[in-house]
Amino acid sequence: MTAHELHNMLVKKEISCADIAESVLSRINRVESKTNSYIRVEKEKMMEEAAAVDEYIGRGGRIGDFTGIPIAVKDNICTKDIITTCASRILKNYIPIYDATVIKKLKEQRYILTGKANMDEFAMGSSNENSYFGNVSNPWDTERVPGGSSGGPAASAAAGEAVCSIGSDTGGSIRQPASLCGVVGFKPTYGAVSRYGLIAFASSLDQIGPLTRDVEDCAGLLNVICGHDENDSTSINRKNPDFKSFLKDDVRNMRIGVPAELMVKEIDAEVKSTVNAALLKLEELGAKVEEISLPNLKYALSVYYIIAPSEASSNLSRFDGVRYGHRNKEAKTLREMYKKSRSEGFGDEVKRRIMIGTYCLSAGYYDAYYEKAQKVRTLIIDDFRKAFKKYDVLISPTSPTTAFKAGEKLDDPLTMYLSDICTIPVNLAGLPAVSIPVGLSPEGSLPIGLQVIGDILREDNVLKAAYNIERAVGFDKKPNIL
Ligand code: GLN
Numbered sequence: 001m002t003a004h005e006l007h008n009m010l011v012k013k014e015i016s017c018a019d020i021a022e023s024v025l026s027r028i029n030r031v032e033s034k035t036n037s038y039i040r041v042e043k044e045k046m047m048e049e050a051a052a053v054d055e056y057i058g059r060g061g062r063i064g065d066f067t068g069i070p071i072a073v074k075d076n077i078c079t080k081d082i083i084t085t086c087a088s089r090i091l092k093n094y095i096p097i098y099d100a101t102v103i104k105k106l107k108e109q110r111y112i113l114t115g116k117a118n119m120d121e122f123a124m125g126s127s128n129e130n131s132y133f134g135n136v137s138n139p140w141d142t143e144r145v146p147g148g149s150s151g152g153p154a155a156s157a158a159a160g161e162a163v164c165s166i167g168s169d170t171g172g173s174i175r176q177p178a179s180l181c182g183v184v185g186f187k188p189t190y191g192a193v194s195r196y197g198l199i200a201f202a203s204s205l206d207q208i209g210p211l212t213r214d215v216e217d218c219a220g221l222l223n224v225i226c227g228h229d230e231n232d233s234t235s236i237n238r239k240n241p242d243f244k245s246f247l248k249d250d251v252r253n254m255r256i257g258v259p260a261e262l263m264v265k266e267i268d269a270e271v272k273s274t275v276n277a278a279l280l281k282l283e284e285l286g287a288k289v290e291e292i293s294l295p296n297l298k299y300a301l302s303v304y305y306i307i308a309p310s311e312a313s314s315n316l317s318r319f320d321g322v323r324y325g326h327r328n329k330e331a332k333t334l335r336e337m338y339k340k341s342r343s344e345g346f347g348d349e350v351k352r353r354i355m356i357g358t359y360c361l362s363a364g365y366y367d368a369y370y371e372k373a374q375k376v377r378t379l380i381i382d383d384f385r386k387a388f389k390k391y392d393v394l395i396s397p398t399s400p401t402t403a404f405k406a407g408e409k410l411d412d413p414l415t416m417y418l419s420d421i422c423t424i425p426v427n428l429a430g431l432p433a434v435s436i437p438v439g440l441s442p443e444g445s446l447p448i449g450l451q452v453i454g455d456i457l458r459e460d461n462v463l464k465a466a467y468n469i470e471r472a473v474g475f476d477k478k479p480n481i482l
Pocket of ligand 1: 124125126143148149168169170171172173174201308422
């Protein structure tokens with residue numbers, strides 16, 4: 001069930017928080033050995049907290065939209081007194097002494113933390129095969145990947161191991177796994193959600209956002225987690241709208257652009273045709289759909305794979321064996337200690353990014369790579385700016401393929417990076433975007449996601465389009481694992 005359905009039952013006293021927690025827990029017990037969605041499940045705490053919330057409600061406490069709702073949190077978001085690993089050996093024993101701002105906000109709602117969800121190490125990856133704590137499997141077909149890097153948040157929400165979840169998205173890490181697992185995943189405008197307490201990957205791209213089973217829950221969670229925070233200097237200072245108020249049944253005259261650069265040959269035919277079918281439905285509802293060109297989008301992947309690793313190489317320098325996490329105990333000198341701690345602590349993909357980033361930022365290469373990438377990033381932002389003068393939203397596939405087999409792209413980082421061809425431009429421009437399931441592939445019965453992109457702070461248009469597509473398409477399939 002969705003959070004809003006459970007919320008209604010809680011309000012009518014047809015169900016207790018303990019009932020909900022128990023049911024989620026029994027699902028976890030049944031399928032977690034197959035999905036590996038979690039790095040850590042908070043079994044006992046979950047039941048304790050549920051009982052405490054029931055007591056609070058019994059005393060006449062206010063029942064917010066997510067009061068008593070079991071939610072999974074990606075393991076790169078700091079939870080006070082609860083190990084937060086970023087799926088890395090280097091942070092295997094890291095216990096944060098504070099809560100991320102999003103956690104604080106969820107606690108104000110009296111949510112129930114199911115556990116810390118699995119992910120690619122430091123959120124680098126598109127398949128959740130880069131976790132120190134093992135791969136996550138896709139609940140639709142356990143031989144396939146759930147996408148990444150929020151593989152755990154997506155798989156847990158899809159398999160009912162949580163009612164919904166919180167992930168992070170630097171280049172597609174909420175939307176791509178949401179697409180591969182058949183759930184809704186929303187990346188808000190850069191700065192709309194505080195990054196305080198999110199372990200940084202690429203600070204100019206990172207955003208926290210929800211993964212849910214429908215668009216209404218997504219809007220509900222945005223209401224909870226968005227908002228200004230003085231602890232994040234990039235946080236936008238605006239009054240939160242009521243995101244749920246945008247869930248209206250009307251797309252008549254909505255102007256929709258379909259960027260040709262996101263419908264390229266790398267996109268599978270079955271993905272294209274499913275997305276096109278959804279666009280036809282929007283046209284039937286009165287929306288105006290046109291193909292457009294954003295010529296600089298074709299450079300987005302190259303730009304991202306310079307900027308993101310550059311920022312990562314700088315951000316990850318704090319993991320030195322002194323201030324945080326894993327330290328090699330045998331080293332005789334300081335330099336050797338750094339070297340060994342980092343060599344042992346980081347996995348291959350993280351090392352690859354640190355090396356690429358260090359190279360791109362080094363004297364003599366900076367101008368040719370990092371600075372050039374920043375300039376092209378501005379061209380991409382300008383392309384979007386122009387497009388949003390004419391269109392309310394842009395629509396594309398979320399991922400070029402459905403869920404691929406585990407191991408299939410592991411030896412070929414470049415093919416893996418292509419998974420984010422449609423999602424990466426959005427982060428470079430700081431835009432809000434959502435992925436919603438719009439069908440199953442005729443071949444493999446695997447979910448296909450559609451991406452709606454909006455202008456800066458135009459979550460209203462994104463939610464409105466997504467809500468209407470959801471209703472028009474009526475995706476109600478359940479993963480095979482159930
Ligand atoms: N898959 C992309 C990467 O590996 C995006 C990851 C993300 O959004 N965190 O960088």
